Amino acid sequence: MSIIIIGAGEVGYHLAQRLSQEKKDVVVIDRDVEKIRRVQNTLDVQAIHGSGGSLSILREAGISEASMVIAVTNSDEVNMISCLVAGVQDRVPKKIARVRDPEYSALFPLFDKEHLDIDLVINPDHEVVDMILNLMEVPGAVDVADFADGKVRMVGIPLLSDSPMVGKTLAEISVLYPKSGILIVAVQKGDRVFIPKGPDVIRANDLLFMVMARDKMQEALESSGHRRPPIKRVMILGGSLIGLELAKGLEKRGVQVKIIEQNEDRCQEIAEKCDRALVLRGDATYQDLLLEENVAGMDTFIAVTEDEETNVMISLLAKKIGVRRVMTLVNKVGYSPLVHSIGVDVVVSSRLAAVNKIMQFLRRGKILSVSSLPEENAEAFEAVAMETSDIVGRPLREIEFPKDAIVGAIVRGSEVIIPNGSTVIQPGDRVMIFALTSAIKEVEKALMVKLEYW
Amino acid sequence: MSPSTILNLLGYINLFLAGSMFFPLLVNWIYGEPHARGFLLSIVVTALSGLSMILAFKRSTRDLSHRDGFAIVAFGWISATLFGGLPYLFTGTFDSLVDACFEAASGFTTTGSTVMTDVEKNSYGVLFWRGLTQWLGGMGIILLSMAFLPFLGVGGMQLYKAEVPGPTADKLTPRISHTARVLWQVYILISAVQVFVLLLGGMNLFDSICHTFTTMATGGFSTKNTSIEHYRSPFIEYAIVFFMFVAGANFSLHYQFLKGNFRALWQDPEFRFYSGVVLVSTLFITINLLPGLSGDVLKSFRLALFQVVSIQTTTGYSSADFEKWPAFSQYVLLALMFIGGCAGSTGGAIKCIRIYVLIKEAARELYRLVHPHAVAPVKLAGKVLSQDTLNGIRALFFLYIGIFLLASLAVSLLGADIITSVSAVATTLGNTGPGLGEVGPLDNFAHLPAASKWILTTCMLFGRLEIYTLLVLLFPEFWRK
Numbered sequence A: 001m002s003i004i005i006i007g008a009g010e011v012g013y014h015l016a017q018r019l020s021q022e023k024k025d026v027v028v029i030d031r032d033v034e035k036i037r038r039v040q041n042t043l044d045v046q047a048i049h050g051s052g053g054s055l056s057i058l059r060e061a062g063i064s065e066a067s068m069v070i071a072v073t074n075s076d077e078v079n080m081i082s083c084l085v086a087g088v089q090d091r092v093p094k095k096i097a098r099v100r101d102p103e104y105s106a107l108f109p110l111f112d113k114e115h116l117d118i119d120l121v122i123n124p125d126h127e128v129v130d131m132i133l134n135l136m137e138v139p140g141a142v143d144v145a146d147f148a149d150g151k152v153r154m155v156g157i158p159l160l161s162d163s164p165m166v167g168k169t170l171a172e173i174s175v176l177y178p179k180s181g182i183l184i185v186a187v188q189k190g191d192r193v194f195i196p197k198g199p200d201v202i203r204a205n206d207l208l209f210m211v212m213a214r215d216k217m218q219e220a221l222e223s224s225g226h227r228r229p230p231i232k233r234v235m236i237l238g239g240s241l242i243g244l245e246l247a248k249g250l251e252k253r254g255v256q257v258k259i260i261e262q263n264e265d266r267c268q269e270i271a272e273k274c275d276r277a278l279v280l281r282g283d284a285t286y287q288d289l290l291l292e293e294n295v296a297g298m299d300t301f302i303a304v305t306e307d308e309e310t311n312v313m314i315s316l317l318a319k320k321i322g323v324r325r326v327m328t329l330v331n332k333v334g335y336s337p338l339v340h341s342i343g344v345d346v347v348v349s350s351r352l353a354a355v356n357k358i359m360q361f362l363r364r365g366k367i368l369s370v371s372s373l374p375e376e377n378a379e380a381f382e383a384v385a386m387e388t389s390d391i392v393g394r395p396l397r398e399i400e401f402p403k404d405a406i407v408g409a410i411v412r413g414s415e416v417i418i419p420n421g422s423t424v425i426q427p428g429d430r431v432m433i434f435a436l437t438s439a440i441k442e443v444e445k446a447l448m449v450k451l452e453y454w
Numbered sequence B: 001m002s003p004s005t006i007l008n009l010l011g012y013i014n015l016f017l018a019g020s021m022f023f024p025l026l027v028n029w030i031y032g033e034p035h036a037r038g039f040l041l042s043i044v045v046t047a048l049s050g051l052s053m054i055l056a057f058k059r060s061t062r063d064l065s066h067r068d069g070f071a072i073v074a075f076g077w078i079s080a081t082l083f084g085g086l087p088y089l090f091t092g093t094f095d096s097l098v099d100a101c102f103e104a105a106s107g108f109t110t111t112g113s114t115v116m117t118d119v120e121k122n123s124y125g126v127l128f129w130r131g132l133t134q135w136l137g138g139m140g141i142i143l144l145s146m147a148f149l150p151f152l153g154v155g156g157m158q159l160y161k162a163e164v165p166g167p168t169a170d171k172l173t174p175r176i177s178h179t180a181r182v183l184w185q186v187y188i189l190i191s192a193v194q195v196f197v198l199l200l201g202g203m204n205l206f207d208s209i210c211h212t213f214t215t216m217a218t219g220g221f222s223t224k225n226t227s228i229e230h231y232r233s234p235f236i237e238y239a240i241v242f243f244m245f246v247a248g249a250n251f252s253l254h255y256q257f258l259k260g261n262f263r264a265l266w267q268d269p270e271f272r273f274y275s276g277v278v279l280v281s282t283l284f285i286t287i288n289l290l291p292g293l294s295g296d297v298l299k300s301f302r303l304a305l306f307q308v309v310s311i312q313t314t315t316g317y318s319s320a321d322f323e324k325w326p327a328f329s330q331y332v333l334l335a336l337m338f339i340g341g342c343a344g345s346t347g348g349a350i351k352c353i354r355i356y357v358l359i360k361e362a363a364r365e366l367y368r369l370v371h372p373h374a375v376a377p378v379k380l381a382g383k384v385l386s387q388d389t390l391n392g393i394r395a396l397f398f399l400y401i402g403i404f405l406l407a408s409l410a411v412s413l414l415g416a417d418i419i420t421s422v423s424a425v426a427t428t429l430g431n432t433g434p435g436l437g438e439v440g441p442l443d444n445f446a447h448l449p450a451a452s453k454w455i456l457t458t459c460m461l462f463g464r465l466e467i468y469t470l471l472v473l474l475f476p477e478f479w480r481k
Helices: A010-021 A033-042 A055-060 A076-090 A102-111 A124-137 A170-176 A214-223 A241-252 A264-273 A287-292 A308-321 A333-341 A350-363 A437-447 B003-020 B022-030 B036-056 B066-084 B086-090 B097-108 B124-139 B141-148 B155-163 B176-200 B205-216 B227-231 B234-247 B251-258 B263-267 B269-293 B297-312 B327-339 B352-370 B387-413 B418-429 B450-464 B468-474
Strands: A002-006 A026-030 A046-049 A066-071 A094-098 A120-122 A143-147 A152-158 A183-189 A192-194 A207-213 A233-237 A256-261 A278-281 A300-303 A325-329 A346-348 A365-367 A378-384 A405-412 A415-417 A430-436
Touching (some): A010 A033, A010 A350, A026 A033, A066 A076, A124 A143, A124 A241, A124 A325, A152 A405, A207 A214, A207 A430, A233 A308, A241 A264, A264 A278, A287 A308, A430 A437, B003 B036, B022 B124, B066 B468, B086 B124, B097 B124, B124 B176, B176 B205, B227 B234, B251 B263, B263 B269, B297 B327, B352 B387, B387 B450, B387 B468, B418 B450, B450 B468
Parallel strands (some): A094 A120, A233 A256, A256 A278, A300 A325
Antiparallel strands (some): A183 A192, A183 A207, A365 A378, A405 A415
């Protein structure tokens, strides 16, 4: 049962990487010889040179035995055709297509079971907009992810130096905030991510990954000293699709938006589609524009032009002028570790957002964005506790759990439980587990939980 | 490059090697022979060296680079040559290191040249080890370890490329360890069939197994001094011809065939070229032999077919002393030593696909002289060959011929006559086995000076690893940080 990935661009490549690391049989198809060569040389997958819309190539890739087709080429049409062929010709059970052109979004109803039968339509631009909007909801956060249909939220947030948690061990913290409803599932110090234990000391600037019930998020963050003033003023650089969607989304949330775009016609279009956003035409590489529009008074500056080098440079410029927080769109995954170290607060990538979304669909989990976890990967995912599992029916502290994994939250019916040592998991509970990638296999084995794949 | 990763993995390869030495020990025990101590000592030395390498050197978590891949495969084969020679030394089969290494290299590289003056006086255990080295080397000792070492992952591809013969290395299945397992399964399956067929032909079990080992690997070690001629059985000869031919064809085609894709075999241009060369050469030699055999067409055909397939697949069995044949027939066989089997087979030499592509390319150059503006890419089975592939093929051809010339010059300098030095190098570089002159099918290599044996041993490794993998180690740039 193999997985066929069509298109070996950033999205396809990273999906193939993730899936092959989990010992899945992956076949990658691309028309570009260079990309195929890269895949062949660096991943343990089968790489086929050719068009994903071609029946003979799909046959060569073994489509009749495939369990899933993921079409993520640059061409929406090829992606749809590939899924169509996969479904009609060979009844591949799951099909995922990347469709970017907003013109096609009106067609989405046609993608249902009766018609085109595409299980997941993914638009990287939308994903990254959603991701940025989510991040805005938790000021200061560099990573936000929702689980259990949005009931549970995980937030990655750097610890401020004036926080009462600084310098305390985890055990002390749990005494300090007994009812906060927050569980620290992971800590990133520099490039290292680990799952903290009682005696571990938390320091300023550590990145904390915390799990909480979503509807109690504000209180939870407040009670543990993570509360920061809400974002009221935002400046967006770049009026592409992402910029526009972002402006509209922020407007709806009552945020004051300024958006800078160079192209005159595009400015007109944005002005038409937005209500209150201030549309500025100009080149942000000249400092005057930024100064004139008082970038220093902004809560957040978001650079989302199509040119990632420009995004980084102008973000740094804005930071220099005095904006509190900058978010930058960088699609090349290779750059992201660098970008952090030179002072950009949050790096987002539409490619990674798309990868995340697809992985989430595959196993209802989430990979923490690579940008926030440079060297080692960690993952949070959901699983259903079965009656036969060792984790059921005993308090958590009595369970022999793999070292690099932790239960972050339990969802029982509509109730969210943030567990402590005496929590008992019952059969049928949805369990959110956080684990370093290296421990995932172990978790699967040790706990006998059924990881949910498609 | 990460030396500690390389040494760590080489340790595992040594462990595999030590494990494989239990089989001759078992044979030794079955036949109640006195060599148990020799084999046990070899196992202990090899296993201890492997274990100490694994314990002393840590494997880094990073994936293997191209360079790591080359280094592991090249040193893996060199160490197999050294440690694989231990059983010969410790059982007293040979008393010099060079002879033991020559025989071990000839085994693992599936060459089949021997320095044993009298094969039949050796114990069963030693003969079994000779056969087993060929069988393991045929599909590849590194490929075998890949099938069992789960942690190689991506790095496996680097090793696969460095060890599997042919201009391009394609994976049969998405995961490399699975591909390695599939290839070994096909190999074992066909081998089992051959043992059965040889038993039917009246060969005893021990000889059947040993000959299967050396047929499927296109190795050519026989347990008899006169090789297959010993049995005087047309059935056995034809059976072995069939299995040699199968072993000289691409194993991924066999995999397709077993999966029910019968057409893949005939649609493959290399396979057709390979069959064509066999047929045409057989025809020529049959006609050439007729006068000497007083017009016996069937016998002439049988002898010609056996020898052509044996030499072209680089097996190296003989069913007749072909040194008594007319010069033309001998020359055809010498030429076949350069062509060899197919890519992805257990055969050696330059490989049919390269010769075929070079012919096509030469034809294209002629075509372009006539039509200077023509755009005429070189195609294979309807697919355009990339410039990289073509460059690789041309360079390999040049290096092959270059090494052949240098090595045969050196061997002649050390005292061999022209025919002997040319054919000895051609046959070891092509992993064939017997040569002409003083190293003909009924002779052996024992009388050559030690220096010549070292040169020929190196030629065998060059041939098996298709030059690049070994030669790149001698390239200063390779070692530069």
